Amino acid sequence: MSNKFNTNALNEYSKSYARRVAADFYHAHTTISGKQILNLTPIQQVNLFVVSTLFDKWKGEVEKFRSPYFDFSNPEVEEALRSFMNVVSQHIAVRREHLEPLLADATRRTLIALFDPRFYYDDLLRNQPDFTLTADSLKHINRYTQVNKLIPMTLEQKMNGRPFVYVNQALGFLDEILTQRAHDLERPEKYIELFSEKVAMDLSTLLRGQVAENYAPTAKSFFDLDEDAPKQSPVLVPPPPPAPVVQPVAEQSALPDSPPPSDDDVHTSGTVAINGGAYQADPTAPANQPNVLSTNAPAPTMSTSASTPTVVPEGVATLGDSLQKASGSIAKSISLNQKFRFINQLFNGSAEAYNEAIAELDQLTNYGQALDLISYRYANQFMWNMESDEVSELVEILKRRF
Structure with a gap:
């Protein structure tokens, strides 16, 4: 050897x-x-x-x-x-x-x-x-x-x-x-x-x-540029939508009507410099902004839910996290009908063996461990047909769990 x-x-x-x-x-x-x-x-x-x-x-x-x-x-x-x-x-x-x-x-x-x-x-x-x-x-x-x-x-x-x-x-x-x-x-x-x-x-x-030491990864200097690394393309970030300008009624009535902005103006106001440039400062609101009846009313807000992704602060639980935690127990993911079928078809009618198996699966940390456990222990112990509907359903439940 x-x-x-x-x-x-x-x-x-x-x-x-x-x-x-x-x-x-x-x-x-x-x-x-x-x-x-x-x-x-x-x-x-x-x-x-x-x-x-x-x-x-x-x-x-x-x-x-x-x-x-x-x-x-x-x-x-x-x-x-x-x-x-x-x-x-x-x-x-x-x-x-x-x-x-x-x-x-x-x-x-x-x-x-x-x-x-x-x-x-x-x-x-x-x-x-x-x-x-x-x-x-x-x-x-x-x-x-x-x-x-x-x-x-x-x-x-x-x-x-x-x-x-x-x-x-x-x-x-x-x-x-x-x-x-x-x-x-x-x-x-x-x-x-x-x-x-x-x-x-x-x-x-x-x-x-x-x-083993011959294959240990060595520390790499920051200044050793990786020439083989894929080059990152510049990312063009769309400019933020202009905030609505609220003016008193008196001032707006005194202003002459402005012509609608031309196509050139629209394109120019949103130009982004790729090589380190910045957006044009202070974008102006369209000239045909509707009048506001009362200056004491709160300023209208613009919804960006359709175009701007919501950033969730670190540490704040999302809905997906909550759902995942809620379904953390494998037993809770199994319907009553499935439970009876699993007991009868997979565990030879033994509710005790079923409960022990589910409890042991709940202690595992990843899908691979769970798949190995059912494939090598329970499948051999209870002579499972790995192509049966019950086994497929159990595997799908484990996938969702982990």
Whole structure:
């Protein structure tokens, strides 16, 4: 095993990641197809490792067809067997209990290939049959490798068309590649973010002390401008609506009638300078402002609810917050009819088991924990059909709750 990892932490993380991915997918599906596996996770290498393992298992199953009583080298038999394999391969259908172990192993292999490529490829080469690396085997490795693909590609170049090389020679090639192309190897940081979208990755637990420090984020100076950061476009803020001017009746009657503002005046009064300029000061009210009968009456206010968003001061509870808090208890979100259906259909008629489950779900802090709890404990304990209406309704309630 790679000495860069804490073995128990690596295995536990791989299983946790596989459980979460499988729970999310099999919530709405009974089986998974080959095309769906290729898009199962955002980390393409994990998906490819799963498909590669399925391919190896499929080859092993086909070998069982061979019998000493039949000539499998006959061209017609070979063609029929090849056609059969191709047809069946287009109808991959894997249930959760069979996929999850493959997914955990693919996750573990991906992490080793990322953080310790030397160990990963050294182990891969040493396990080749007859201590020989064939061109066909390397082609298969290349096909299902996405992380640090330059390593198998360069190995293929160094074989220079030979049908095979012995593993000790391939290990020499590997050492040359890792020495000369170390700066071209992929950094794990972007993959850490992708893994953490499902299950948070703690490098201090996953990796041994000194190794974890190599991937710790370093402090960045304010003056180190990020040239790759997307440029922010200037935001044009519409000018505030002009406040109505209240004048005494006597003054307004003395003023001559003013012509209505022209289109040019309207556009000019609302001009915004993009490069640091300000709005024109003191916008004036339209000349055809209606008269006000009494100067003692309060000044009319203009409603901006249709165009100006309301800013809620920090710390003030909104209506959405109040509604969310009101629906904080899962039990309160379940109607009486749903409660009886859940008890009868999901908990085998046991109201006590139902109440214990709801109480435990109420103690959780996020949707992922709740989904794992019902998927792994209650679904197995009470043999749920994950496609039933009752399970779907319960999941929707949990989504609203969290």
